[in-house]
Amino acid sequence: MRASDAGFELVEHPADIGIRFWGRTLGEAFVQAALALRVMLAGEGEVRETHQVALEAAGEDRLEVLFNWLSELLVRFDADQLILGRFEVQAVSEQEIRAVGYGEPYDLARHETPYYVKAITYHQMALEQGKGGWQGQVYVDI
Numbered sequence: 001m002r003a004s005d006a007g008f009e010l011v012e013h014p015a016d017i018g019i020r021f022w023g024r025t026l027g028e029a030f031v032q033a034a035l036a037l038r039v040m041l042a043g044e045g046e047v048r049e050t051h052q053v054a055l056e057a058a059g060e061d062r063l064e065v066l067f068n069w070l071s072e073l074l075v076r077f078d079a080d081q082l083i084l085g086r087f088e089v090q091a092v093s094e095q096e097i098r099a100v101g102y103g104e105p106y107d108l109a110r111h112e113t114p115y116y117v118k119a120i121t122y123h124q125m126a127l128e129q130g131k132g133g134w135q136g137q138v139y140v141d142i
Contacts, residue, residue, distance in 0.1 A: 008036035016123065016141055020137045027092040028089075029127070030066065031089060033070060033136065038085055040114055041115070050105075052101070053076065053084070054098075055100065056096065056097070057097050071120050074117060077106065082105060082106065083111060087100070121139050121141055124139055125137065
């Protein structure tokens with residue numbers, strides 16, 4: 001991974017679907033994981049920034065923080081019908097992330113529904129720091 005690279009890819013799995021993500025910083029990696037989840041929930045189309053929400057997740061370690069971060073985004077989608085397409089990380093550490101998310105209410109006429117994501121899982125979850133930054137993976141139950 002080059003220092004300037006950040007991104008994600010979706011990974012097929014027999015019963016689930018996975019996300020591989022990477023970024024130069026831990027915060028950038030968390031954002032890429034969130035963007036991958038957004039693509040699973042609402043496709044790659046435009047997300048307008050009509051709403052701004054404060055987001056927080058905490059945990060005993062960075063894997064639990066990652067799990068809780070993605071779970072929080074899934075709750076925002078399921079409970080509030082809010083799709084977030086941009087994130088500004090305010091603080092991130094081994095035990096928490098605080099960010100602002102920007103997005104809009106989910107609109108069936110404008111957004112796809114590629115997958116019905118039921119839950120984030122701990123199955124093969126990983127988040128590691130390497131030479132060029134952070135990389136990880138998460139599988140979601142569909």
